[in-house]
Amino acid sequence: MGKIVIAIDGYSGCGKSSTAKAVAKALGFTYIDSGAMYRAATLHFLNNYLSPTIPHDVEKGLKTLEISFQINPDSQKQETYLNGLNVEQDIRSMRVSEKVSEIATVKEIRKELVAQQQRLGKKKGVVMDGRDIGSVVFPEAELKIFMTADLDTRAARRQQELLEKGELVDLEEIQSNLAERDRIDSSRKESPLTKMPDAVEIDTSNLTFDEQVDQIVQLAKEVIENEKNYAGNH
Numbered sequence: 001m002g003k004i005v006i007a008i009d010g011y012s013g014c015g016k017s018s019t020a021k022a023v024a025k026a027l028g029f030t031y032i033d034s035g036a037m038y039r040a041a042t043l044h045f046l047n048n049y050l051s052p053t054i055p056h057d058v059e060k061g062l063k064t065l066e067i068s069f070q071i072n073p074d075s076q077k078q079e080t081y082l083n084g085l086n087v088e089q090d091i092r093s094m095r096v097s098e099k100v101s102e103i104a105t106v107k108e109i110r111k112e113l114v115a116q117q118q119r120l121g122k123k124k125g126v127v128m129d130g131r132d133i134g135s136v137v138f139p140e141a142e143l144k145i146f147m148t149a150d151l152d153t154r155a156a157r158r159q160q161e162l163l164e165k166g167e168l169v170d171l172e173e174i175q176s177n178l179a180e181r182d183r184i185d186s187s188r189k190e191s192p193l194t195k196m197p198d199a200v201e202i203d204t205s206n207l208t209f210d211e212q213v214d215q216i217v218q219l220a221k222e223v224i225e226n227e228k229n230y231a232g233n234h
């Protein structure tokens with residue numbers, strides 16, 4: 001199958017990551033979770049008592065930050081590693097969620113992570129999800145999706161997700177964390193979350209998981225087919 005770049009952006013907790021992962025699997029593409037990279041950077045700053053508002057700390061933090069995605073030999077799943085350690089669980093904790101949007105407003109941190117994301121997607125055949133993938137990381141992506149869902153649906157899904165990991169968090173606390181992250185992500189100066197004019201909007205509030213995956217896979221197949229026909233005619 002032809003290789004394209006699929007950019008999936010949207011608000012926090014819309015199910016972007018799980019959807020993107022399933023889309024990648026269906027197409028035989030590589031999935032890259034850019035949010036996990038901001039989360040890993042946040043964990044690194046927290047663990048080393050580095051402040052994102054002190055330039056010297058930012059420089060030090062970036063110099064010692066190495067993020068990679070590797071297959072965990074136990075779960076056989078692709079997971080996030082920070083300086084060689086598996087941090088897949090830690091980066092999803094509330095401790096990190098509460099700090100990640102602030103870290104993601106820092107220009108130098110974004111610059112470094114965007115460069116890494118662009119390197120990871122150079123060979124195409126990737127599905128990447130985040131907030132600025134269609135606007136900044138891959139403005140030339142062949143397919144751009146903008147996912148939305150209402151706040152109640154998102155909070156309930158996130159609560160379930162945390163519960164499955166053994167973290168019981170109050171629904172209101174999750175709602176206010178999501179609303180606050182939406183506010184910061186959409187209003188920040190550096191690469192704010194915005195729907196690109198060429199992105200297809202999918203509201204997942206009333207869709208099942210399989211339906212949202214199918215919609216994107218179908219769109220991707222159409223784009224791949226069009227690319228093939230175009231290449232054949234030129």
Ligand code: DC
Nearest residue numbers: 034035038100101104130131132181
């Ligand atoms: O997708 P997520 O909820 O795991 O992302 C965590 C945070 O990282 C989110 O609040 C905003 C930030 N982020 C970003 O600014 N740009 C991206 N491409 C991905 C995530």
